[in-house]
Amino acid sequence: MKSLIRPLVAVVAVVTLAAGCASKAPSASGGSGAGGKKQFVVGYSQSNNAEPYRAQLNLQLEYFMKQHPDMKLLPIADAHQSSATQVSQVQNFIQQKVDVLIVSPNEPAPLTAAVQQACQAKIPVIILDRSVNTDCYTSFIGGDNYEIGKLAGQEAVKQLPNGGNVVELRGIMSDQPQIDRDKGFRDAVKANPKIKIVADREAKWLKDSAVPIMQQWLSKYPKIDLVYGHNDPMTLGAYLAAKAQHRESQIKFIGIDGLAIPDGGIRAVQLGELTSTFVYPTCAKEAADTAYAIAHGQQVGKKQVLHTTQVTKENAAQLYKQYDMSGKISG
Amino acid sequence: MPDQTATEEETVAAETGGSPPRLRTRMRRLLPVLGSLQGYIGLILVIVLGLATKGEVFWNQTNLTNAVGAFASRGILAVGVTLVILTGGIDLSVGSILGIGSMVSAMMLVHHNMTPWEIVPICMLVGAFFGLCNGVGTTWLRIQSFVMTLAMLSVVRGLDRQYSNNVSVGTQVVNDQGHLTPHSAQFQDLGTPGHNVLTGVLGQGVYYPVLALVVVCVVFQLILSKTRFGRHVYAVGGNATAARLSGVNVTAVTITVFVLSGLLAGFAGPIDAAYSASADPLAGTSYELDAIAAAVIGGTSLAGGRGTIVGTFVGALILTLLDNVLGLNAVSDNWQLVIKGLIVVAAVVLQRPGFFAAALTPVRRLIGSSPREGDEK
DSSP states (O other), X not given: OHHHHHHHHHHHHHHHHHHHHHHHSOOOOOSBOGGGOBOEEEEEEESOTTSHHHHHHHHHHHHHHHTSTTEEEOOOEEOTTOHHHHHHHHHHHHHTTOSEEEEOOSSHHHHHHHHHHHHHTTXXXXXXXXXXXXXXXXXXXXXXXXXXXXXXXXXXXXXXXXXXXXXXXXXXXTOHHHHHHHHHHHHHHTTSTTEEEEEEEEOTTOHHHHHHHHHHHHHHOSOOOEEEESSHHHHHHHHHHHHHTTOGGGOEEEEEEOOOSTTSHHHHHHTTXXXXXXXXXXXXXXXXXXXXXXXXXXXXXXXXXXXXXXXOTTTHHHHHHHHOOTTTSOO | OOOHHHHHHHHHHHHHTTSOOOHHHHHHHHHHHHOOHHHHHHHHHHHHHHHHHHGGGTSSHHHXXXXXXXXXXXXXXXXXXXHHHHTTOOOOOHHHHHHHHHHHHHHHHHHHOOOHHHHHHHHHHHHHHHHHHHHHHHHTSOOOHHHHHHHHHHHHHHHHXXXXXXXXXXXXXXXXXXXXXXXXXXXXXXXXXXXXXOTTTTTTOEEHHHHHHHHHHHHHHHHHHHSXXXXXXXXXXXXXXXHHHTTOOHHHHHHHHHHHHHHHHHHHHHHHHHHTTEEOTTTTTTHHHHHHHHHHHTTOOTTSSOOOHHHHHHHHHHHHHHHHHHXXXXXXXXXXXXXXXXXXXXXXHHTSTTHHHHHHHHHHHHHTOOOOTTTTO
């Protein structure tokens, strides 16, 4: 009897898993929708769903796509931060002959060939956020990390008119946004030679990693005047560490991302935890509009660089309302 | 297979021939419980390094509490992983289970306004459930524990991300007046930096994650060294077939260690959520590797049957204090990775049984004193 149960359990497990997968498989691949009216199918390959910024981007893209009744967004493909997975996902979308393909490349080089394949298959491609090493795409939409870093640096100069000690929490060192956000900031704070970046370390974009690093800095430096984090979670981790030692009121905190979620940067500015943050545009609305324009044969800009909005205590409430996606999407 | 600890103690007792135990013998008896001597040497080296380079900045209560607190949740994972490794298995899923524990705790706090007294036990049950799945998979389905827990790592992380919709959840819930809700304020005691518990009893109080880590270590060390279950864990890891033939229920022991490992990972979840005042869908990623490193540095053998919880605790201290010392000295992140990897290699080499004896023999010959047979073996 026992020998029967084991295989049975295995079979049940496999069947359940398979059923789970099957129910999530993309349901549509054809081009023409119901009612005879042409429906355009859009495929979107996201580099990693598990980043709050990208989760927000996904929600917004789904919302803005729904605003165009003749556009149909296939289930978003998540590459889990793996370029190899993303290449095969892009190839899948090419096989399905989508009308417009949107890609948020995980890394430039590995995705270049896949984007070229799409281009050869005459599928228009929209590149979001990070670049690829080819011109064979229809439109690039992204923010300018160097510019954001520079604005953050200018804010630091404004906050520290008499100079001071700055510490910098970096994202993953090899990530291009990290490199740009760092460079822009350093270029801008040169304006005041009395501002010194006394320490910088990689906190991998994570709040968890930022806390102990900030604690070490607080032990080491009796005077820290400003924390610059390459994203809001890291800056908030530093705030948490400073608050534990009752030093948060002597320190200014500048972050980047400005997500309109309860745990995000805009709320933190509203609550007075962050001094300021900069909205890194998700590009979702622009992507949806560009996809619509391409599908209807209109001209689109080859390179659309979106500008940031600085979040301050004055405009935080209004910005939160503007970017908040909860309640706008059902299901 | 008879307990190694017992045999060693007996040999020592026989050697001394029943005469009143000398200091050396007493030390010998304590050693198996205290873990390997080399671990302590490593710990002392790290502390000396910290004192020499940073002095007061390193050796003060705030910095040490911060350093141990930062590693506490991983230290608790390491205790569970040590149990599994002692039976000859491995548990790669603890980081993911910690992640889902942290997410569940934040969700229960924010959406259901539950107290930490309700949240922590529920998280432990959630963790224990996934541990049970690991145990059932490795025993009844006869999947190797590496494969089973690797699969679980993925399954649990996926559930975590699905459940949270990939959005982090803050644990600092504010009411209309801008104050923290009472339950949210209580939740901070679970590990938000600067929030101590037992403030009335112990002066300034203690930092809960540190307290939790120490208590978990003490409890599980006692379970391992004082109970029949503990002896069975060593027996299964030493030689599973022999253990079965001598009447140990190997299946039950294996399932139990996985359940305990999951339970501890679930227990560590709320600590991690409180530590960063939010539950991140990626929380706990790669923590299992830190946990395994702590166990290995502490003298636990991946072959099973050898190791102690105290050793793991020392291993965890070495890892986190080293991280602290390197950070205070502004060593670059790249070199920190290199150094930490090399420490693992050094720890494993140094902890080979008889390493010291082999290294000391030439020295003894040189001095001319005759080494007593049976020493350091």
